[in-house]
Amino acid sequence: MRSAKRLLVAVPAALSVVPPLLVAGLVAQHARNMLWKDQWGMVGYMAEVTHGVPDPAWLTWQVNEHRMPVAFAVQGALAWWTRWDLRAEAWVNVVVAALTGLVLTALIRKTIADRSPVAAAWVLLACSVLLFSLAGGINWTWGTMNANFIVVLATVWLAWRLLAWTGRWRQTLGLVVTATIATFTFGTGVVLLAAVPAALAVPTRRVPRRTLHVLATAAWAVLVVTLYFWGWHPPFGVAPPVLHTDRPWDYVSYVAGYLGVATGTRSLRGATSSGAVMAMALVAAATWTWSRAPSARTAMLPWLVVAATAVANGFVTAYGRLDAPGSALFVRYLPAATCFAIGLAGMLGIALIEVLARSPRLGAVLVAVTALGVASVGGTLRIGWMQGAYEMATHAGILNLGRHCLTDCATASDRCFLLTCWDAKVARAQCPLLAEARIGPFATAPPRDPASAPR
Numbered sequence: 001m002r003s004a005k006r007l008l009v010a011v012p013a014a015l016s017v018v019p020p021l022l023v024a025g026l027v028a029q030h031a032r033n034m035l036w037k038d039q040w041g042m043v044g045y046m047a048e049v050t051h052g053v054p055d056p057a058w059l060t061w062q063v064n065e066h067r068m069p070v071a072f073a074v075q076g077a078l079a080w081w082t083r084w085d086l087r088a089e090a091w092v093n094v095v096v097a098a099l100t101g102l103v104l105t106a107l108i109r110k111t112i113a114d115r116s117p118v119a120a121a122w123v124l125l126a127c128s129v130l131l132f133s134l135a136g137g138i139n140w141t142w143g144t145m146n147a148n149f150i151v152v153l154a155t156v157w158l159a160w161r162l163l164a165w166t167g168r169w170r171q172t173l174g175l176v177v178t179a180t181i182a183t184f185t186f187g188t189g190v191v192l193l194a195a196v197p198a199a200l201a202v203p204t205r206r207v208p209r210r211t212l213h214v215l216a217t218a219a220w221a222v223l224v225v226t227l228y229f230w231g232w233h234p235p236f237g238v239a240p241p242v243l244h245t246d247r248p249w250d251y252v253s254y255v256a257g258y259l260g261v262a263t264g265t266r267s268l269r270g271a272t273s274s275g276a277v278m279a280m281a282l283v284a285a286a287t288w289t290w291s292r293a294p295s296a297r298t299a300m301l302p303w304l305v306v307a308a309t310a311v312a313n314g315f316v317t318a319y320g321r322l323d324a325p326g327s328a329l330f331v332r333y334l335p336a337a338t339c340f341a342i343g344l345a346g347m348l349g350i351a352l353i354e355v356l357a358r359s360p361r362l363g364a365v366l367v368a369v370t371a372l373g374v375a376s377v378g379g380t381l382r383i384g385w386m387q388g389a390y391e392m393a394t395h396a397g398i399l400n401l402g403r404h405c406l407t408d409c410a411t412a413s414d415r416c417f418l419l420t421c422w423d424a425k426v427a428r429a430q431c432p433l434l435a436e437a438r439i440g441p442f443a444t445a446p447p448r449d450p451a452s453a454p455r
Helices: 001-014 019-032 035-052 058-059 068-082 084-112 117-131 134-139 143-163 169-183 189-201 210-228 248-263 266-293 294-321 325-329 332-359 360-405 414-418 422-437
Strands: none
Touching: 001 134, 019 084, 019 117, 019 134, 019 360, 035 189, 058 084, 068 084, 068 143, 084 117, 084 143, 084 332, 117 332, 134 189, 134 294, 134 360, 143 169, 143 189, 143 210, 143 294, 143 332, 143 414, 169 189, 169 210, 189 210, 189 294, 189 325, 189 360, 248 266, 248 332, 248 360, 266 294, 266 325, 266 332, 266 360, 294 325, 294 414, 325 332, 325 422, 332 360, 360 414
């Protein structure tokens, strides 16, 4: 019996290292030192940074809907160090995800492992599969996704610190700083500002002056959001978003699809169904555990916060893209959307432990049902992983072609630029800056004769 229990802990714990190793191997194989899409818009900044003379105005620059000074600072420092070798940005995705995995491991130990090492091991495996999902495809090799992965790390870190919150102002300050950093890293981090006061208001334990902490963090959230949207404008050529109060179910359907992408499906109907089932499972598990096992409330809160951030971002995304329901499946949304499935995994682990302690027979049935549900998703997730790996390889091939034909900015054809940029004119205008600064794909090129450099 004891050896069987050890096996039930050792097997999933060992398997949990496989997803990050797969991701690292594919990044090593497919990352390329070549620009892709949004990175062409960063050439001017990277050229300044690598020469040590960045314009501070870049830090206030709005990228589509986002304010990203923290992400710019991180990528700028990396560019200065590597002469903007874009493969380094891909490895940042892997490193940040690994750090997120370590924080999740600590969270699992504190909230689940003390009660059931077996449940903890399986939740760890689930979190690893979700966090390092190959369904993300080119997310892993595209440096522009650095900001998304950093926000996921901030989300999990904030949840971890909430677990230790006892009402000290130093702890509250740490939560506020984390949320603020995430806000100015990428737009998905804005919801963390609201998550802090909302989470502190939940009475999971007796905390002195709780109301003061809630009011202070709420006031800070209002201040930062006001600053964030100061001078904000819709992206060029895009109409301002409109709130359709007469279409509530369309918003719910969009969010369900947004959350269901974590299963690896590329079908809108499949994602919507999966997201709805996962949402019902979370509500059922949280409601039962909260009411029947008050002692577990403190352990529940971090996982519910992680899941809630994904739901909030789903509604924010729906606000801007409701008339394009298929956009819920965009692979670049996967890191933020996956937070819901990660929160669900932790919540189910806690709920099943409590059910088994009270009714072993019912608990066994629910464990079987959960296992069947996970198995049913396994086939879809496997296909999503295979497709993601294929997309990474295909993308690497496109970048190879783009780099091969981009030997000289003056003679490169529009067709060459269009391989990696949405507009040949934009790439043609930025390319000389790359060559003159000797960064990115031109980092290893011999020095150019200043007299022949494009002006």
